[in-house]
Amino acid sequence: MSDTIPYLREAYIAQLAVRRASLLTSKISEEHLQKGISKEDKSPVTIGDFGAQAIVINSILKNFPNDEVVGEEDSTLIKEKGIKDAIFQHIKAIQSKDQPFTEQLGHLTDGDEVCDIIDRGNSKGGRSGRIWALDPIDGTKGFLRGDQYAVCLALIVDGEVKVGVVGCPNLPHDLAKTSGPRGGLFTAVKGQGSYFQDLHKDVIYPFTKGERLSVKNEFDVSQARVVEGVEKGHSAHGLQGLIKQKLGIVQPSVNLDSQVKYCAVSKGDAEIYLRLPRVVDYQEKIWDHAAGYLLVNESGGKVSDMYGNDLDFGYGRTLNSQGVIAATSTTHAKIIKVIKSIVGENGEKLEEFCKK
Structure with a gap:
């Protein structure tokens, strides 16, 4: 990995992890909609949230074992509902599909490990050290209706956000052309700009070879x-x-x-x-x-x-x-x-x- 771009390795691992978690949430969302489950049924959300959190935290800790994670979920509900094996089966399928990146991201082996990893997202945050902030499914109702949601991950170092990666499985590449291609992976590193690539293609390395993003500051x-x-x-x-x-x-x-x-x-x-x-x-x-x-x-x-x-x-x-x-x-x-x-x-x- 090049030393010329700060946090390059962190950004790459975050991209791979968010992409894998996005694949998992897309799979669960599609199956949920195909089965015609009512929107009031929260089980697809529960399984998607927990599965995505397990994938991302496991990937982070494999590469940066001393880092902390602020995650939205813990395993209490998993154990109450007895859904650890159901979650693991979805994870297992995505790990198999995404097998070329097992060396970088590792893999989970059973439902008990899924629970243990999810509970590693218990950091209280703070002003010192390296802390990852994770939202495994941001936009619960959008996820349920097959609309917009995101998998969001950021690295905070000594209280300052240094890396941010967002996977948007259903977002049109052009918001004005909803019939066009969908699925985006957004990446930003402090001082290096923000970049976009197709979520469904292999992660671009380094991220700076992606599409550079710029807000429309010329607009009044x-x-x-x-x-x-x-x-x-x-x-x-x-x-x-x-x-x-x-x-x-x-x-x-x-x-x-x-x-x-x-x-x-x-x-x-x-x-x-x-x-x-x-x-x-x-x-x-x-x-x-x-x-x-x-x-x-x-x-x-x-x-x-x-x-x-x-x-x-x-x-x-x-x-x-x-x-x-x-x-x-x-x-x-x-x-x-x-x-x-x-x-x-x-x-x-x-x-x-x-x-x-």
Whole structure:
């Protein structure tokens, strides 16, 4: 591995792991939809979440055994539901399909090992050391309906995000052409830019040989395209509507699940991602933002909380801030100014727009 690109090995292993986990989640999603299981049945999500987390953590610890992982899941529910063998069978099938990369990623051997590995995602985070933040399936409802979701992984070193990789199995290569090719692998390394490649092709090494991404900083706010979450419970859509009105944004928003929204901004398919809190004291989880944060920043954009402050990934498993704004550098300051004009410089009026 070349020494000229920092964190090159970490990025490559993360790409391979996220790609393998994305293959697993795609398999489970397709089988779930083919069988016609009701959307209320959470078993496909459970198996997909746990299987993806096991694959990624096992891959990370094989290569970087002293690193920590902040994972969303633990094995308690697996043991309660007695699904460890079902999860392992899906993992076994993907390991076989992805066998050429066993040397790099290793392989899991049974359901008990799956549980043990999943429980290694118990890091509390913090400001020192190497800590990986993992969301095995970001966008649960999108996953269930065969729509947008993502497998998200980021390396945080001494509180600073250094590597971010996002696998988007269902994302069109061009958001404006939904009938075209789908499936993207997004990679960013601090100081090296953000890159895109087809998720279904062999991982490009080094990642810098992929398609370099750049936000549309030439677009004024009047031309901006906005992406927002699908689920009303995840963001204050009423406040966001007022912000868009005051900014004079005329194009209708595109609603997408998961960190796919960060990917759309980094790729130039949108200029603004708004996520405003519905509960005043809600704290975002680091695994929901770390990889996407780096993707947008490294593609020439800016990500902050709703008051313009940088996000703090060294606080712990959560972000000690309110809201998230990801945007082009052209529009970001204008968005923050409008937000403050509505909720106050320090959020004095935010409670008016939130649940208590």
